[in-house]
Amino acid sequence: MTIAVWIIVGIVVILLITFVVIYNKLVRLRNQVKNAWAQIDVQLKRRHDLIPNLVQTVKGYMKHERETMESVTKARTLAQKLISAGPGERAKAEGELSSALARLLAVAERYPDLKASQNFLALQEELASTENKISFSRQFYNDSVMTYNNQTQMFPSNVVASMAGFKAGEFFEVTVAAEREVPKVSFT
């Protein structure tokens, strides 16, 4: 009789420990997803900060490209306005800004004086790097979401996940900006 009781107690203790270990792992993964999302945000903001500087530098050299410059400024203003809006709208605005910037930099290729300017070269480096950082932070975010989702869907951690209310995170796809889903992760 007493042996049976001890065995039951033992099983319960083992189950509890497993639960705690899995729960902690899920929390760690969810925090990683959250951090990765914050990283994307930092890089998007950094790009906004770079643009006034770029426009200021370019202005003197490209007097006939007013339209291109204005489209960049406009796209930036729009993106900044939407900073606290839903991520879906936001991704669209950021995508617009990306293409406006790409156009401006393509046009800049036609101005040798501009291309030789130290200031512009430095800015170009910063912009290129920021674009890279955005895509790398997105890459890391998606990898983190995948690991997290695998944990919430695989046995036995899916039992813990459904009991404690861990919802699967969503991927951040920007190649089709218009169709991109809201990367919603529930951080309860």
Added chain:
Amino acid sequence: MWEQIRSNQTRSAILVVWMGVLLLAVGYFLGLYFLDNGIVGLIFALALWVIMSLIAYFQGDSILLAMSRARKISHDDHPRLYNVAEEMKIASGLEAMPSIYIIDDPAMNAFATGRDPQKASVTVTSGLLQKLNRDELQGVVGHEMAHIKNRDVLLMAMCSVLLGTIVLIAWYASRFMIFGGMRGTRRSSSSGGGGWGQIIIIVLALVLIILAPIMAQLIYLSISRKREYLADASSALYTRYPEGLASALEKLAASTDQLKSANKATAPMYIVNPFRKRGMAASDLTSTHPPISERIRILRSMAGASYTDYDKSYRKVHGTSKVLIPAAAVTAAGTVALRAPQPEAAEKLEQVQRARETSDLMWNLNKYNTITCTCGTKLRLPPGFKLPQVRCPHCGRINTV
């Protein structure tokens, strides 16, 4: 896929344990031989190892950086390098940005230090900065970040301390045996012991003195090579562009400048062996790094950028079925697509730009003051320059300092 690196870690850890056992065996039998007491020898060996480990743990990176005459840089000193490092920090998901150091040397090499990812550093040579384009630099920095992320630095530091301790003990023991005479034996034979047991101990001690350093070295090298492969695979995963690292390695292999500040003890820390000779491709047991040509071939035949792809490619190149990265690490990896190279339209111009950036950096680090004259000439003033004005040698204008 970030979690499962650990199972690989366990494999390396088992090898480290074997090195530890070797150290204890050496300590025990030499203790028996010299002092008639195995336990004292064992404790002596352990104490030596602990002291050396503590030094390596707390002072290792600063000693290494000082020895290689590396200097710390900030973002403004070399924006391209710093940005690339930041990109790789983000891609690898490291929490803290490592410090970036530069060694002023035309040789091309790079290494990472730091006992934990929070206090790490990446060092590259100025030669590397001049000769690599952005994608290649990204591959190299990604490789170093992978060493930090996978905690290879700590593992290799602990391994080299173990190896060092074994070599040190064996070296001193052999000197004692030759010059100190057979003290231990004499004492024990006068006490009436001797016999077969004594002979076995002598033979074992001799064998250990000769073999232990060699065995430890082989274990160490095997760990080191494995970590190099894993770092290559991680770099490909971070950059999604294995060709960058492959072409960087090709350039590294082609250059034969030897790094002046490297020595045998620090060699395994670098991305390629600093003592390599041109055309050396021997894939033997005595090398800290896998042959570069092989690393390039593996990277070039990758179909995607995931660990699975690297593993497949590794097996294809080696013609073995032996798995490099264990199954646990690859199941969750899924398919990871490669990305396109970054536009390098103005490659020629960029090369000049890179060389300028790097030379500017070297002048600044040497505390030279740079003035740009209105005619575009850069005037470099040495740190001791006291005059208020200087004449531009090109156009003759007077510039105030």
